[in-house]
Amino acid sequence: MSLVFEHVSLGQRVLFGNGKAADYLAQEVRRLKARRIMLIASDRAQPAAQQITAQIEVLVNYTQVVMHVPFEVAQHARAVAREYDVDVLVCVGGGSATGLAKAIALDTGLPIIAVPTTYSGSEATNMWGLTVDARKTTGVNDAVLPKTVIYDAEFTMELPVELSVASGLNGMAHCIDSLWGPRADPINQALATEGITALAAGLPSIVDDPQDLAGREQLLYGAYLSAVSFASAGSGLHHKICHVLGGTFDLPHAQTHATVLAYVLAFNMDAAPEASERIARALGATDALAGFQRLRKQLDAPVRLADYGFTQDNIAEAVEIILPVVPANNPRPVTRDNLTALLNAALVGDDPIVVRKADTAESHD
Incomplete structure (x- = not known):
C-alpha cells in the first residue's frame, strides 16, 4: 500500500x-x-x-x-x-x-x-x-x-524519583496519544515509538539509581521525541481528559497524566491494533497494556485519581466537559457511559482491563 x-x-x-x-x-x-x-x-x-x-x-x-x-x-x-x-x-x-x-x-x-x-x-x-x-x-x-x-x-538530577516517574509517564502519554491523534502520520508515529522506547529504558534506571545520569539523559531524549511527535499529531483523547481534570479540578499535571494513561490505552487499544503493536514492541511486550502495566508496577507509578483530590462527585461534570472536545478520529467511539466508566476506574485504581473489556459497540453521543 x-x-x-x-x-x-x-x-x-x-x-x-x-x-x-x-x-x-x-x-x-x-x-x-x-x-x-x-x-x-x-x-x-x-x-x-x-x-x-x-x-x-x-x-x-x-x-x-x-x-x-x-x-x-x-x-x-x-x-x-x-x-x-x-x-x-x-x-x-x-x-x-x-x-x-x-x-x-x-x-x-x-x-x-x-x-x-x-x-x-x-x-x-x-x-x-x-x-x-x-x-x-x-x-x-x-x-x-x-x-x-x-x-x-x-x-x-534533583528532581525526586516520584516526580520523575510521573513526569516521564507524562512524556509517554504524549507518545501514545500521538499514535492516534487527529493528525497522526508515519513520521510522528515513528518518533513516538522511539520516544516510548527511550522513556521505558530511562525510567527504571533512575528508579534503581536516582543519580544515573545516563538514565536521565534517556528521559530527556524521550521527552523531546514525545513532544515533537505530539506537536505534529495533535491532542488525542488522553490529553482532552487530562486538560479537563487539571484545569477544572486543579489536579497535579504530571501525576494526572501518569494515572489516566493506562485507562486510555486500555480503552483504545483494541480499536487501534497497529498503534497497539507499536506500543507493545517499544515496551518489549507482546501486549501493549500488559507491557505498560508491568512498567507501571516496576516504577510504583500513580494509580488512583482519588489520591490527588478527584472525587466521585466530580465525574459527571468532567464527562460533560470532555465529551464535546473528544477528537472525531478517536479509534473507539466515546459515549457518556463508557467515558464515565473510564473515569470511575481511574478514580479508584481498578485494573484497566475492565475498561478494555467494556462494551465497544456504542456510538457517539
Missing part, C-alpha cells in the same frame, strides 16, 4: 549536553542579540536557574509560576515583560514555567529559550494553555514555540 500523508515539522534549535547549559544559554543570547532578558523560574527552580544564567545578565527574574497557567498570572507576567521592554524570555523548570513563557509569547511575540528540568515536553511544542474560570483552554500558535531548547540532564 502506498503512503499518502501530510507532515509538518516545526523549526527549532535543540542543544543537548551535560554540563553545557550555561555555555549554551550565553551562546543563544548572543545569537539572538538579546539585551533585556526576562527569566521565568519558580522559587524551587531558582538554584538551577542561577547556575544556568551565570554567564548572562538577567533584567527581570519572574518567579510567580503557577500550575495550569491561570489567566491572571499570565496577564501580570505579560505586563511585566512590557514594562521592562523585554526582548527574550528564558524559562527554566517544568511545564508550568514553559507554559507561562508561552502565554507571554502568545501576547507579545517574544522569543523563548527553554531549559527544561523535567520531562514534560512542553518546550518542543507550539501548543499553549491557559486556565480561565476553572476551564483550561488550549491552542496552537507557532509564536509560542521556543526558538531554542537546551537539554542538560545534570539539572534534572
Whole structure:
C-alpha cells in the first residue's frame, strides 16, 4: 500500500549536553542579540536557574509560576515583560514555567529559550494553555514555540524519583496519544515509538539509581521525541481528559497524566491494533497494556485519581466537559457511559482491563 500523508515539522534549535547549559544559554543570547532578558523560574527552580544564567545578565527574574497557567498570572507576567521592554524570555523548570513563557509569547511575540528540568515536553511544542474560570483552554500558535531548547540532564538530577516517574509517564502519554491523534502520520508515529522506547529504558534506571545520569539523559531524549511527535499529531483523547481534570479540578499535571494513561490505552487499544503493536514492541511486550502495566508496577507509578483530590462527585461534570472536545478520529467511539466508566476506574485504581473489556459497540453521543 502506498503512503499518502501530510507532515509538518516545526523549526527549532535543540542543544543537548551535560554540563553545557550555561555555555549554551550565553551562546543563544548572543545569537539572538538579546539585551533585556526576562527569566521565568519558580522559587524551587531558582538554584538551577542561577547556575544556568551565570554567564548572562538577567533584567527581570519572574518567579510567580503557577500550575495550569491561570489567566491572571499570565496577564501580570505579560505586563511585566512590557514594562521592562523585554526582548527574550528564558524559562527554566517544568511545564508550568514553559507554559507561562508561552502565554507571554502568545501576547507579545517574544522569543523563548527553554531549559527544561523535567520531562514534560512542553518546550518542543507550539501548543499553549491557559486556565480561565476553572476551564483550561488550549491552542496552537507557532509564536509560542521556543526558538531554542537546551537539554542538560545534570539539572534534572534533583528532581525526586516520584516526580520523575510521573513526569516521564507524562512524556509517554504524549507518545501514545500521538499514535492516534487527529493528525497522526508515519513520521510522528515513528518518533513516538522511539520516544516510548527511550522513556521505558530511562525510567527504571533512575528508579534503581536516582543519580544515573545516563538514565536521565534517556528521559530527556524521550521527552523531546514525545513532544515533537505530539506537536505534529495533535491532542488525542488522553490529553482532552487530562486538560479537563487539571484545569477544572486543579489536579497535579504530571501525576494526572501518569494515572489516566493506562485507562486510555486500555480503552483504545483494541480499536487501534497497529498503534497497539507499536506500543507493545517499544515496551518489549507482546501486549501493549500488559507491557505498560508491568512498567507501571516496576516504577510504583500513580494509580488512583482519588489520591490527588478527584472525587466521585466530580465525574459527571468532567464527562460533560470532555465529551464535546473528544477528537472525531478517536479509534473507539466515546459515549457518556463508557467515558464515565473510564473515569470511575481511574478514580479508584481498578485494573484497566475492565475498561478494555467494556462494551465497544456504542456510538457517539
